[in-house]
Amino acid sequence: MTGGSALLGGSAFAQAPAVLTNSQAGRRFRAYVKFTRERPTIVELRARALIERQVLLRVEAAQTCYTNVDQCLIAGYPMPPNGASVIGHGGVGIVEAIGPQVLHTRVGDRVVVNLHNACGKCFNCLRMRSDKCMSNQAGPAVPRYDMADGTPVFGGTGAMAELMICNEEQEVSIFSDVSSAELSMLPCVGGCGLGMAFTNVPVDLGSDVVVFGAGPVGLSALMGAKMKGASQLIMVEPIRYRRELAMKLGATATLDPNQYKERKLRPEPGIEVVIASDRHEDALVEKIRDMCKMKNTRVWAGGNRIGPDHVMEAVGGDRLKPKEVQGPDPTGVTVLQQCWELCSAIGTLATCSVGQPSGSLVEIPATQWADGAKHHWGGTGGGTNDRRDVPLFARLMETGQLNMKAVVGATYPLSQAREAYQACADRTVISTVVTPTA
Ligand SMILES: [Zn+2]
Ligand SMILES: [Zn+2]
Incomplete structure (x- = not known):
């Protein structure tokens, strides 16, 4: 040469x-x-x-x-x-x-x-x-x-x-x-998680953010959301050591989804439901909503938002049964459903996982889909422009703002x-x- x-x-x-x-x-x-x-x-x-x-x-x-x-x-x-x-x-x-x-x-x-x-x-x-x-x-x-x-x-x-x-x-x-x-860690995994937090989801100062899945993707999303100034960061993850790592990297609380598995259709969905998306009674959704409940409950004074501002999903379907603890739904579909339900009425949810069984469906109430204001960002790589964003992520690692070494x-x-x-x-x-x- x-x-x-x-x-x-x-x-x-x-x-x-x-x-x-x-x-x-x-x-x-x-x-x-x-x-x-x-x-x-x-x-x-x-x-x-x-x-x-x-x-x-x-x-x-x-x-x-x-x-x-x-x-x-x-x-x-x-x-x-x-x-x-x-x-x-x-x-x-x-x-x-x-x-x-x-x-x-x-x-x-x-x-x-x-x-x-x-x-x-x-x-x-x-x-x-x-x-x-x-x-x-x-x-x-x-x-x-x-x-x-x-x-x-x-x-x-x-x-x-x-x-x-x-x-x-x-x-x-x-x-x-x-x-x-x-x-x-940046190609495919870390970049995907960071992309969810940095590119399309407007994580804002003081916001409540929930991340599903504390693997390399979800932990990167968590660190990205922290850098962008989120105040409450809740990580949902079935494996204990991953929950502990999430706390070290900035989570303010973690939840084990196996402790909140109860989920059933409401008796008469769509008739007596306060929130239009709530066709299910879901223990995990209710728990997180409770954690994100605003102290200001006055609708006429800027309060009473229901659910977190932003939800990010990094779970997907299990391709093989893990040795470590498995989550409540190995297909990963229930998590997608919960993300939609959790997201506040004008909030944002980002999804990036793969591996759900072919033919599986996510159910969204027609009124929410047609006339709602939840924003969904799906997409390969969390929405990154790699030529623009990868050098930025490397810079954040260099300055110590992004602890990818821990991942x-x-x-x-x-x-x-x-x-x-x-x-x-x-x-x-x-x-x-x-x-x-x-
Ligand atoms: Zn990959
Ligand atoms: Zn191109």
Whole structure:
């Protein structure tokens, strides 16, 4: 490859020089690869030559996203027909080579590779919804690696490998000395939680905020809401050590949902119901409403708001039964329903989870849907624009305002990637990070 800075002439706007991309072709490295049928395993791959806006990096850290655990741990789990692909939802690494059209990145940069693109040019990006960037629809997926027998291997977000080829649209250069393990919490999980608190939900000073789920996503949402000045922060989480961690990170109270499981339809829904959304009598909803009850109960004097100002959901469906305590509804659907019911009449709820059973439904009273004023923000990545927001999150980590170090649980070498995913599925630690080249 050629050197970078000497050819740039000092211009910050000069395009990065082309590299001898074929020099990367054939580089051998180990990766954790999933197949159409067989159980994932660690195999040796060879990198293909970089094309267009591809970037090759040496991976330093990658978090084990819970949404991958079934692919990693269930034998015969049905996979898309693409064939083999490297596992993972983003990571952190050092750029070793760049494709001929790369503009932002320089060789030697440390970059965060996000799950989603943020191209800044597509229809959705131009309308401030980079979390729904469409650039990955621009063409069919292309293989980036080959196995020794010639089998092509895909995997644009897979960072469970010593080397990774990603698209420039996915990655952001980080100019900070924050550790790669901490930064690795940002793609997909931490960034998603922070995105809920920072981007679309107007968490305001003195507000009451409820977060469901104290995993890495929910804890990040909690810390974001605290930074934005929420006064009461209630975390709902069935696992004790996660509730305790939430208290260390800023929660003012925690609730174990298994202590408030009672939920039943009201006898005559819609007839004698004071709050239109209350078709159910729900012990958890009632408990939280009670905790958020305003001292000022005078409707004519700015009081009597019912329910918290903002609700954020980071639970989702259980893909495997955890070793730790399970919540009241493993499908995650009841939590979505409770979030809607809890949210105050003009409040905001943000949801970001996945994994609910296909065909499951959330029930919203028609009058609330048609004529209500609850604001719902769903969306991939919590609404973040990764190119804009990831450097901000790294800055908050650098200054100590955001304690992502507390959310990094155990680290594993690449050879133990499966164990890392097992611990993630078991929920025996708050998170697991694989460090392929440590
Ligand atoms: Zn993920
Ligand atoms: Zn885009």
